[in-house]
Amino acid sequence: DTAVSQTPKYLVTQMGNDKSIKCEQNLGHDTMYWYKQDSKKFLKIMFSYNNKELIINETVPNRFSPKSPDKAHLNLHINSLELGDSAVYFCASSQATGYYEQYFGPGTRLTVT
Amino acid sequence: GDSVTQMEGPVTLSEEACLTINCTYTATGYPSLFWYVQYPGEGLQLLLKATKADDKGSNKGFEATYRKETTSFHLEKGSVQVSDSAVYFCALSEAFTGNQFYFGTGTSLTVIP
Numbered sequence: 154d155t156a157v158s159q160t161p162k163y164l165v166t167q168m169g170n171d172k173s174i175k176c177e178q179n180l181g182h183d184t185m186y187w188y189k190q191d192s193k194k195f196l197k198i199m200f201s202y203n204n205k206e207l208i209i210n211e212t213v214p215n216r217f218s219p220k221s222p223d224k225a226h227l228n229l230h231i232n233s234l235e236l237g238d239s240a241v242y243f244c245a246s247s248q249a250t251g252y253y254e255q256y257f258g259p260g261t262r263l264t265v266t
Numbered sequence: 267g268d269s270v271t272q273m274e275g276p277v278t279l280s281e282e283a284c285l286t287i288n289c290t291y292t293a294t295g296y297p298s299l300f301w302y303v304q305y306p307g308e309g310l311q312l313l314l315k316a317t318k319a320d321d322k323g324s325n326k327g328f329e330a331t332y333r334k335e336t337t338s339f340h341l342e343k344g345s346v347q348v349s350d351s352a353v354y355f356c357a358l359s360e361a362f363t364g365n366q367f368y369f370g371t372g373t374s375l376t377v378i379p
Contacts, residue, residue: 157309186367193371194304194353194371194372194374195371195372196310196355196369196372198366198367198369201366209366243309243310245309245310251298251359252298252315252317252359254300254312254315255310255312255367256311257309257310257311258309259307259308259309260308260309
């Protein structure tokens with residue numbers, strides 16, 4: 154009965170590869186997010202979707218492409234992985250945009266070698 | 267633009283000591299303010315929130331008061347436990363900037379027995 158789940162939990166890959174991270178929420182929320190957390194714990198929002206529509210698209214390389222097939226899922230595809238992409242990626246969801254609590258997934262630790 | 271500034275860590279305290287983690291914010295309008303906690307190896311989870319000036323959020327012995335005059339939302343606990351060891355994030359969200367969440371840089375707390 155996990156609220157926000159992500160797969161995989163760990164991802165080790167080589168530079169230049171393409172990989173995807175999947176996220177699912179079973180809370181019935183309308184809004185979903187992707188965050189990147191670096192080694193110093195700094196958290197940066199990457200994307201936000203509301204009812205499957207992209208509403209926040211921060212300055213992120215074009216190699217990162219989110220896809221929301223339905224309100225419960227938000228996947229992140231990364232092309233041509235680089236060393237600097239190594240980080241923990243968190244998916245989150247909230248009832249709607251604004252003042253609502255965000256529920257975070259457990260994170261995906263991506264290591265690019 | 268909107269931003270959140272937290273005191274730098276890491277913070278190390280003995281069990282039963284008092285905790286204060288400072289947080290100040292810059293916002294255009296009237297934001298809601300949040301404290302999130304991240305335990306080792308996990309995603310963030312909401313600790314407490316306040317949606318208007320002079321509101322006090324509280325949970326698990328932690329408190330924070332929304333002070334508009336000083337643009338602050340300091341996190342306090344009277345007696346910390348080893349289980350409180352985690353990274354704490356201050357955050358804000360306001361409708362004026364599209365309800366985007368702005369997180370502080372996080373403050374690492376270690377409580378020693």
